[in-house]
Amino acid sequence: MPSDIDDILNQIMAISESLGAIGQDDQARVGLIEQRERLRAEAKQIGAATRHPRSVETQISMLELRLEEIRGKFVAKGYAEKHLTKGFSDPGAYSATINRMLEEEHASEIEEIQALLTELRAFTPLENAD
Numbered sequence: 001m002p003s004d005i006d007d008i009l010n011q012i013m014a015i016s017e018s019l020g021a022i023g024q025d026d027q028a029r030v031g032l033i034e035q036r037e038r039l040r041a042e043a044k045q046i047g048a049a050t051r052h053p054r055s056v057e058t059q060i061s062m063l064e065l066r067l068e069e070i071r072g073k074f075v076a077k078g079y080a081e082k083h084l085t086k087g088f089s090d091p092g093a094y095s096a097t098i099n100r101m102l103e104e105e106h107a108s109e110i111e112e113i114q115a116l117l118t119e120l121r122a123f124t125p126l127e128n129a130d
Helices: 004-021 030-050 053-072 079-083 093-121
Strands: none
Touching: 004 030, 053 093
8 A cells, every 4th residue: 555655755766767867957957856855855754753752762862972972072171271371372272273173073963963953852753653
């Protein structure tokens, strides 16, 4: 018995095949790509709504743990900042440089995790999803 998600996936596959058949500069390509993205978002929403709440809670806790792990790498205060403040013109420069490099390295991952956490915390399961 086909379901809504099956219909959506069939439509996505048909659009992907159409995209493969047309040229890169075809005007219809943009519309097809937008339609495929809308269908993908709808499929993702249907799939997310059928998740078991415990699964969502587990994913949230693992993402929070990863954020803590990343934030744990940052230097709060270096030795110079704590103990040698009188001898340095900028005792925080050492930790600021390290933290800036870590921020650059992990910025995209932190952003993705925060977006996913927002999405998961807004999760409302279906009544019959058990």
